[in-house]
Amino acid sequence: MDNDTTTPDTAPAEPDTSSDPHFELHSARGPFNAAFFRVMGPYLESSLRRRKRQVFADLPRTVVEIGPGVGANLRYLGAGDTLVAIEPNRYMHDQLRDAARSHGVNLDLRERMAEQTGLPDHSVDTVISSLVLCSVQDPAAVLAEIRRILKPGGTFRFVEHVVADPGTPTRAAQRILRRPWAWTFEGCSCERDLEGCVRAAGFDTVAVEHYRVHTPFLPFNTHIAGTARA
Numbered sequence: 001m002d003n004d005t006t007t008p009d010t011a012p013a014e015p016d017t018s019s020d021p022h023f024e025l026h027s028a029r030g031p032f033n034a035a036f037f038r039v040m041g042p043y044l045e046s047s048l049r050r051r052k053r054q055v056f057a058d059l060p061r062t063v064v065e066i067g068p069g070v071g072a073n074l075r076y077l078g079a080g081d082t083l084v085a086i087e088p089n090r091y092m093h094d095q096l097r098d099a100a101r102s103h104g105v106n107l108d109l110r111e112r113m114a115e116q117t118g119l120p121d122h123s124v125d126t127v128i129s130s131l132v133l134c135s136v137q138d139p140a141a142v143l144a145e146i147r148r149i150l151k152p153g154g155t156f157r158f159v160e161h162v163v164a165d166p167g168t169p170t171r172a173a174q175r176i177l178r179r180p181w182a183w184t185f186e187g188c189s190c191e192r193d194l195e196g197c198v199r200a201a202g203f204d205t206v207a208v209e210h211y212r213v214h215t216p217f218l219p220f221n222t223h224i225a226g227t228a229r230a
Contacts, residue, residue: 023088023113029186030091037070038095044131045072047213048159051225052076052130055157060125064149066114066142067132068092071099076128079104084124086110086117089186115141119149126150130159133197135188143201150230156203157227162194164222173218181219190219195226203228 037044045052056076064084065073069092077083083105085096093109100107112118114136127146136142146156164170174181174190181190195208208226215221 023111025090026186029184030089032184033089033186034070034091034095037072037092041070041072043215047215048130048223051159051209051211051223055159055225055227056128059128062125064117064119064124064127066117066127066129066146067135068096069131070095071103073128073130074099074103074105077103077105080106082106082108084108084110084119086112086114088113113137115145117145117149121148122151124149124151125154127154127156128158129156131161133158133160133194134162134190134192135186137187139192139194139197140201143197147202147230152230154230155227156198156230158194158198159223159225160194161190161220161223163191170218170222177219195224198226198228201228203230205229 052073053076056073059077059081061078061080062082062084063077064086066086068074068083068085068087069089074083083100085107087093087096087109088111090111093111096109097107110118114132115138127150133139133142143156150156164174178189178191182188195210198208199206206226206228208224211223211225213221213223
């Protein structure tokens with residue numbers, strides 16, 4: 001397990017991981033996705049920035065992020081803040097470390113699956129995610145894990161792409177491209193009703209905004225942003 005040493009005393013302790021689920025590294029897709037999100041990051045950020053600024057406003061000094069990838073959301077943390085990064089894909093790690101240093105953020109990097117973060121019950125104020133729930137193996141298990149680690153009143157803040165409405169051209173594209181899309185982007189599904197998943201996860205309150213981005217990646221263009229409170 002990879003755990004950077006720049007974590008302050010306030011970060012949750014990290015237990016043994018020997019029985020955790022295993023992330024299967026792929027020697028071709030892993031490096032491709034790390035390079036893709038490094039190159040395409042500014043373009044994607046320009047499409048998502050307005051909602052991210054709303055959802056990720058006023059984050060606490062220590063934040064847990066599931067699937068931070070190469071660090072696209074570090075810009076929403078302040079210098080000296082701590083990111084507890086749940087990132088099982090080692091091909092992302094070097095770029096994530098570099099981005100954390102560039103932003104002056106303390107990085108606690110944990111090579112774990114989002115279904116089992118290893119963090120204590122009710123120990124976290126805020127969990128964030130963007131473009132991640134589409135690719136986890138079990139969204140319901142991940143959301144249950146987020147609820148488990150959040151303190152009462154803590155927030156899960158998310159910006160995700162979701163299934164389009166039935167009968168639309170975007171929905172047709174999602175259906176046609178679902179298999180090559182999932183293979184290329186390491187299990188990413190463009191057909192998940194993630195709003196339904198979040199609402200069914202047992203949070204006290206859920207606020208969701210639907211919106212559309214306009215990119216050449218048609219299956220990717222339907223989105224939600226919101227906050228769920230434990």
